[in-house]
Amino acid sequence: MALPRWPFAGDLAYRRSVRAYIAGAAATGGRGATGEQSIARFDGGGFWVAEEICSLRSDAAVRLWSSWAARLDGGASPVIVPLKHRVSAVPGIDSAVLASAAALRATLLSVQITGSGAPFAGGRFTINHAAWGPRLYEIIEAADEGSGLWTLTTRTPLRQAHALSAALDFNDPRFVARLTNPAEFPISEDGAVANPTGRATWAEWGEAVA
């Protein structure tokens, strides 16, 4: 089953801003008698969260938004959320494939890149996993190994193990997500506001989708 693709993010006519980041959980045990504070993280690398503000400048856009309010089932169904980006886009990459197999939860990827561009820290890409669907990754360190071979340190940990030559998609960063603000997602229709603003927040879908 092909997942529906969220149409607003991909279209710069609607998009006002998007903020995608990795959310995690930390618990603190308080300060001990020795003055040492213990904070523990138990999320194992976190997951993606995106907050998005869209400007709906036409009646058609408002109707489309409202149809998605119904389609998203209050956050119970997965949807592919693209992140049309400017800053974190890595330009000039024709193709990027894994140069060696990557294990489940790997954070170090060996990648063969063709094209004039070079990956950099802060760049984002998607790997379309067989079972987990497209998932987003961010480069935190890129090391040039020569002749188009790069070692990328990435977050979040890889969602699914991959064999040699799986493709990295730098052109269309996107991830499978669910809506997390179904209560404030619908927009009101009073006719007076010229540019209603829609707000959507997303969290990465925690299951395999195929």
Next chain:
Amino acid sequence: MTLFNDDQRAASKTSGRRYAIFFRLASATPIRLWSGFGDFPMPEDAVETTDGAIYKGLSELPNLPAIDALVNGRASRLDFTLSAPDPDGSLRDAADSDAVAVRFKAVRLGLWPLGADWAPVGPMRWIWRGTADQTRLNHNRADPLQPVTAMTLSVSSLFAGRRQQKASFWTPEDQALDAPNDTAFDQVALLSEGLEKKWPKG
């Protein structure tokens, strides 16, 4: 014996305390969960009998500090609750039909330190052992757009059963049944330190 080895302690010093917390319920099809996001493969050990078993991530932010009370011996029973949007009631049905299957099955909690690259360091540690008791369901329809089913599994340690005997005095009468002339226990009634037991009157 310390819980973690030198590598694990060094990793927690350089990259902060990062733990993956694992939950394993030994029902016919074991239920394997961990505290983070996505799948986590686990090698075979004394508890986990399947090599490379996949632990499922809880994916959201679970409320785990309660485990602290459990492990440090302050509680003998813990409720695990999972809640999820459940528009068609399928989760509720599934939890209902599985309630019998999980009863009296062993529950283990494990801890695995993660290093700077979020990869596990050293061996996995199973830190707690308990028994699954009963399941409860709470179907919340307060928000009709997003009905939520919460499933609670109550897990007890080995010291929480009803058959567990209460602490009691060894009375002179008890001793007299075995050795009628032994007077060693005659003064036991005076040993009241730290105990609230009232001596039976009359």
